[in-house]
Amino acid sequence: MDVAMEPSWKKELATEFNKPYFESLVNHLKTEKQAGKVIYPAGSNIFNAFNTTPFDKVKVLLLGQDPYHGPGQAHGLCFSVQRGVPPPPSLVNIYKELQDDLGLPIPRTGDLTSWAQQGVFMLNASLTVRAGEPMSHAKIGWATFTDAVIKKVSDDKQNVVFILWGRFAQEKASLIDASKHCIIKSAHPSPLSAHNGFFKSKPFSKTNEYLVAHGIDPIDWKIEG
Structure with missing residues (x-):
């Protein structure tokens, strides 16, 4: 199956695209669209994380759960929203921790593309997702695909920082070889859980400390605009 994706990822994931589950997933999306369902993000942004952060550039894997389901929000990078859209509550808390951890100003935009361009692979x-229906595509095959993506990064790369916020993300730790990567875990930045260990967890400085210790350029976490 031909998938529009950045070449290095397309090569790494070629076997996944030809598996029956992936064909079923694509057919499911086509059927919903034909039935008039609104799906986020737009088709051109479904693989935005892959297209913005090539496989060989991945330094950090930040795992989210589900795309935003409101109009104009999701654009294929976890936790990020398109420019002009107010940062959602979880992202507001991420910015609070960013300020507390590194002393950086609270950004006005919720667009995290600059992180992705530096090697932060922002995977949901x-x-x-169907518009207005959170988790509506959680069981159509994406988990099989993204589990394979996480395992591929773990197996074929060295010294990647995996940031796992919340119980859902932390369950994916079993896919990661902790002997050659760094796993950073904490509570989810959601307002429901951020006070249970996300705040004061210092994920941004911890990430950069690990990267620098392994001879890898750190991430400039400052968001302009």
């Missing part, structure tokens, strides 16, 4: 476990 599900890459699509």
Whole structure:
């Protein structure tokens, strides 16, 4: 199956695209669209995380669960929203921790593309969602695909920082070889859980400390605009 994706990822994931589950997933999305369902993000952004952060550039894997399900929000990078859209509550808390951890100003935009361009692979476990229906595509095959993606990064790369916020993300730790990567875990930045260990967890400085210790350029976490 031909998938529009950045070449290095397309090569790494070629076997996944030809498996029956992936064909079923694509057919499911086509059927919903034909039935008039609105799906986020737009088709051109479904693989935005892959297209913005090539496989050989991945330094950090930040795992989210589900794309935002409101209009104009999701654009294929976990926790990020398109420019002009107010940062959602979880992202507001991420910014609070960013300020507390590194002393950086609270950004006005919720667009995290600059992180992705530096090697922060911003993966959601599900890459699509029906408008207004959170988790509506959680069981159509995306988890099989993104589990394979996480395992591929773990197996074929060295010294990647995996940031797992919340119980859902932390369950994916079993896919990661902790002997050659760094796993950073904490509570989820959601307002429901951020006070249970996300705040004061210092994920941004911890990430950069690990990267520098392994001879890898750190991430400039400052968001302009």
